[in-house]
Amino acid sequence: MKMKKSSIATRAIHGKKLYPYKGPVATPIYQTSTYRFENSNDAVRYAQGDPSVYVYSRYHNPSVEDVEEKLAALYDADASVLFSSGMAAISTAILSIVKAGDEIISTPMLYGGTYRFFRDVLPLFNVSVKYVDGKQLSDLSMLVTPRTKLFYCESPTNPTVELIDLYRAIAEVKRAGKKSGARIRTMIDNTFASCLHQAPFDIGFDIVVESATKYIGGHSDLLAGAVIGTKIDMKQVRQIAKYLGGCADPFAAFLLSRSLKTFELRVQKQTENAMALARVLEKQKNVLRVLYPGLTSHPQHAIAKKQMSGFGAMVLIEVKGGVQGAAMVCDSLNVAVNAMSLGGVETLVSIPVYSSHINMSESELKQHGVTPGMIRISVGVEGIDDLISDFLQAIKKL
Numbered sequence: 001m002k003m004k005k006s007s008i009a010t011r012a013i014h015g016k017k018l019y020p021y022k023g024p025v026a027t028p029i030y031q032t033s034t035y036r037f038e039n040s041n042d043a044v045r046y047a048q049g050d051p052s053v054y055v056y057s058r059y060h061n062p063s064v065e066d067v068e069e070k071l072a073a074l075y076d077a078d079a080s081v082l083f084s085s086g087m088a089a090i091s092t093a094i095l096s097i098v099k100a101g102d103e104i105i106s107t108p109m110l111y112g113g114t115y116r117f118f119r120d121v122l123p124l125f126n127v128s129v130k131y132v133d134g135k136q137l138s139d140l141s142m143l144v145t146p147r148t149k150l151f152y153c154e155s156p157t158n159p160t161v162e163l164i165d166l167y168r169a170i171a172e173v174k175r176a177g178k179k180s181g182a183r184i185r186t187m188i189d190n191t192f193a194s195c196l197h198q199a200p201f202d203i204g205f206d207i208v209v210e211s212a213t214k215y216i217g218g219h220s221d222l223l224a225g226a227v228i229g230t231k232i233d234m235k236q237v238r239q240i241a242k243y244l245g246g247c248a249d250p251f252a253a254f255l256l257s258r259s260l261k262t263f264e265l266r267v268q269k270q271t272e273n274a275m276a277l278a279r280v281l282e283k284q285k286n287v288l289r290v291l292y293p294g295l296t297s298h299p300q301h302a303i304a305k306k307q308m309s310g311f312g313a314m315v316l317i318e319v320k321g322g323v324q325g326a327a328m329v330c331d332s333l334n335v336a337v338n339a340m341s342l343g344g345v346e347t348l349v350s351i352p353v354y355s356s357h358i359n360m361s362e363s364e365l366k367q368h369g370v371t372p373g374m375i376r377i378s379v380g381v382e383g384i385d386d387l388i389s390d391f392l393q394a395i396k397k398l
């Protein structure tokens with residue numbers, strides 16, 4: 001059976017193990033650090049690249065490989081590498097591409113950890129990051145030099161749920177690369193949309209990174225990350241991963257494999273709930289702004305329709321009363337949980353200026369479009385009527 005023909009749900013449940021595969025239905029947990037050799041020649045066979053020989057779980061582990069195969073199938077890609085967290089995946093993927101003296105061009109609206117990695121860590125290794133406004137992608141050609149190795153972005157963005165026009169970004173990168181002679185790779189963090197709603201390889205991206213802690217895990221009970229791409233790129237990522245050591249743990253892999261069985265059901269329901277909640281919140285006078293790509297009021301709704309097959313389950317609202325107002329709403333919720341992170345079956349709320357964007361300067365907040373009254377909502381799978389009444393009673397208190 002050709003993987004391309006089967007649905008996301010089928011691929012998430014079965015990976016490539018369709019008929020006539022014989023074996024356990026649930027992925028066993030290979031909770032082992034090392035593997036017994038049949039004889040000493042196994043070490044030689046491993047060194048020669050024999051995939052049937054296992055040697056050490058930082059290099060490979062069957063439970064981890066099961067998830068890697070499923071994620072590759074979900075993205076219709078050659079391969080993927082699973083990591084202990086999204087940040088391990090992102091940092092390793094980037095370090096597999098850049099070296100001292102190289103430059104990265106990125107949009108500034110990024111997950112806080114990625115932004116700080118770019119700002120505080122990469123310069124220590126003489127890798128610089130230049131920012132291009134996601135709404136002014138034509139500026140890219142002015143920023144590209146022969147040392148530019150990577151274009152990086154996130155869409156929808158964290159926490160403002162704005163969009164980068166991904167087709168436009170790819171076209172601008174190609175144009176700028178041709179002009180400068182630089183070979184620029186393209187990488188996207190697909191965490192917010194997930195593979196259910198956005199297929200970056202079809203748009204032209206080379207590498208996808210994702211925090212599997214979020215929608216793939218989906219139950220707020222594990223940390224994991226993934227890099228997905230071509231065989232050649234993933235070979236390089238795996239090589240660097242071996243020495244940076246951010247390998248995934250077999251038990252987390254088991255949980256991920258279990259989570260993937262309900263991936264489509266969960267994210268579909270979360271998306272439906274998000275749309276319904278966003279529509280109600282938009283009508284409340286104490287809510288100054290609702291940003292959700294599925295609303296026709298979203299300034300980039302047309303871009304969302306072009307590049308996404310669904311609108312996801314992240315909603316941003318701005319309430320009256322600044323950060324005190326936002327805190328009052330978050331502290332008054334009974335169903336939604338006031339906690340960081342996103343993507344789980346439970347609705348989570350967080351205040352960006354108290355979490356991802358804490359300790360950022362006024363100008364950084366402005367660059368990121370973050371204001372004190374903002375609340376980021378990761379919509380879960382609870383009954384929609386319970387969610388709506390919970391938010392309405394909390395917002396009434398303003």
Ligand SMILES: *Cc1c(COP(=O)(O)O)cnc(C)c1O
Pocket residue numbers: 085086087088111113114154158189191192210211212213214223224225342
């Ligand atoms: C959470 C998150 C990350 C980091 O993932 P971890 O699993 O927490 O390391 C990266 N990008 C985005 C968009 C995220 O939401």
